[in-house]
Amino acid sequence: MGYTVREVAGPREFRQFFQFQNRLYRNCATYVPSLDFDQKRTLSHSPCLDYCKQKLLLCFDGSGQIAGRCCAIINPRYNELYGTRRMRFGWTDFTDDFEAAQALLGSAAEWGRSEGMNEIHGPLGYNSMYKQGLVVEGFDRVPQSNNLYNFDYYPGFLERLGFVKEADWIQYRIPAGGPVPEKIGRIARMQMERYGLRIADIEIIKKRKDLISKFFREYNSSFMAVRNFVPLTEREIEEEGATYTGALDNRFSCIVMDEDDDIAAFGICIPSLSEALKKAGGYLFPTGWWHLLHARKHCDTVDMMLVGVSPKWRGKGLSAILHSRLGESFRQNGVKWCISNPQFEDNPALKIWDSYPQKELYIRRRIYIREI
Numbered sequence: 001m002g003y004t005v006r007e008v009a010g011p012r013e014f015r016q017f018f019q020f021q022n023r024l025y026r027n028c029a030t031y032v033p034s035l036d037f038d039q040k041r042t043l044s045h046s047p048c049l050d051y052c053k054q055k056l057l058l059c060f061d062g063s064g065q066i067a068g069r070c071c072a073i074i075n076p077r078y079n080e081l082y083g084t085r086r087m088r089f090g091w092t093d094f095t096d097d098f099e100a101a102q103a104l105l106g107s108a109a110e111w112g113r114s115e116g117m118n119e120i121h122g123p124l125g126y127n128s129m130y131k132q133g134l135v136v137e138g139f140d141r142v143p144q145s146n147n148l149y150n151f152d153y154y155p156g157f158l159e160r161l162g163f164v165k166e167a168d169w170i171q172y173r174i175p176a177g178g179p180v181p182e183k184i185g186r187i188a189r190m191q192m193e194r195y196g197l198r199i200a201d202i203e204i205i206k207k208r209k210d211l212i213s214k215f216f217r218e219y220n221s222s223f224m225a226v227r228n229f230v231p232l233t234e235r236e237i238e239e240e241g242a243t244y245t246g247a248l249d250n251r252f253s254c255i256v257m258d259e260d261d262d263i264a265a266f267g268i269c270i271p272s273l274s275e276a277l278k279k280a281g282g283y284l285f286p287t288g289w290w291h292l293l294h295a296r297k298h299c300d301t302v303d304m305m306l307v308g309v310s311p312k313w314r315g316k317g318l319s320a321i322l323h324s325r326l327g328e329s330f331r332q333n334g335v336k337w338c339i340s341n342p343q344f345e346d347n348p349a350l351k352i353w354d355s356y357p358q359k360e361l362y363i364r365r366r367i368y369i370r371e372i
Contacts, residue, residue, distance in 0.1 A: 003100050004103075005057055005104055007058075014040075014044075015040075017043070018091075019282070022281070030143070030149060033282040048236065053073070056091075057069065059104040067095045067097065072111050073090060074088075087108070087372075088120070089120060089122035090126075090130065120369070120372050121368060132148065132365075133169050133367060134366050135364070136155050136365065137364035138171075138361070138362055144341075145274050146305065164369060166367040168345045170340075170342070173360050174353070175356075176302070176331065176336055180328055181356065183355060188325070191320065195259075199255070199257075200255040200257045201250065202249060206248055212241040212245060213237060213241065218308070219266075226344065228367070247270045252329070253269055253270075253326075254322050254329075256321055264309070268304075268305045269326065275295065280292065300335060301335070307319075320352070
């Protein structure tokens with residue numbers, strides 16, 4: 001079957017672009033749809049578009065039906081920071097036909113070459129705050145609401161197209177109903193006393209814009225050593241601050257402050273919204289808002305979102321404080337499971353999960369790369 005790929009033209013094709021995956025995964029029990037208004041806003045008004053170039057591509061089969069979509073992205077801040085000439089692909093989905101994937105990613109790569117790029121990698125968003133990483137293990141697991149899902153034929157198609165592994169992320173599922181491992185609790189108590197640290201009241205932080213900005217500046221500093229990370233701009237900090245502030249809750253998040261009133265470490269978790277989003281089907285109305293509100297108030301699973309330690313406190317065991325505080329709070333609030341945020345497989349921070357003998361690999365994700 002012959003395929004044609006062209007750039008999105010007009011509001012109708014734009015809507016088809018951000019709704020395509022809902023049609024593709026309509027009968028998939030493990031797929032978690034994004035809210036339509038979030039997709040629309042992100043792809044047209046993200047502050048990342050202040051500096052990123054993008055090209056929204058749709059793939060059509062011979063009968064004019066959409067067979068795939070791809071957002072081709074060039075992030076010049078990334079290339080300047082890492083000394084590369086890479087483009088990335090995100091929001092990429094295609095039917096179970098290799099020729100559709102070949103046509104779609106071929107067109108994306110052709111655009112990248114015309115812009116002077118020599119490598120393509122992904123799936124990645126504009127920056128690390130967006131959904132990224134192809135599922136290569138755990139296809140039967142429901143992903144976190146801020147993570148990608150894909151069918152099991154995707155990895156094979158990419159590999160046939162010459163893509164190879166750049167890096168893998170690991171996610172674990174951990175029982176959260178039991179006591180915190182004794183070793184972690186002991187280290188946490190010792191470090192809190194030794195360094196004069198304290199746990200911040202989330203409700204106070206939510207009312208202080210200066211602390212929200214400080215939080216994301218610490219986030220920038222904390223993740224600079226992480227592969228492919230690009231620090232947030234002021235506009236991005238403002239948007240992410242508005243997004244995350246409403247989700248902060250003392251039951252599920254922990255921010256550690258030092259004696260100078262600076263953020264030393266943070267662990268931001270939220271009640272799992274995956275099942276609620278599946279029921280909402282991509283829409284807030286008429287009932288989607290109720291499912292999301294109910295999920296926030298009544299949950300047995302929490303998702304780790306942002307976890308980090310300030311560079312000046314790295315190597316001093318502060319992750320034990322986060323695990324101790326959050327683990328105890330989860331137990332008190334009836335949480336049964338915690339899904340870890342994706343962490344690169346060579347990240348030393350993964351070692352802390354060895355203290356949880358009942359942990360299980362939940363999902364493995366992969367960034368693919370190839371020359372163009």
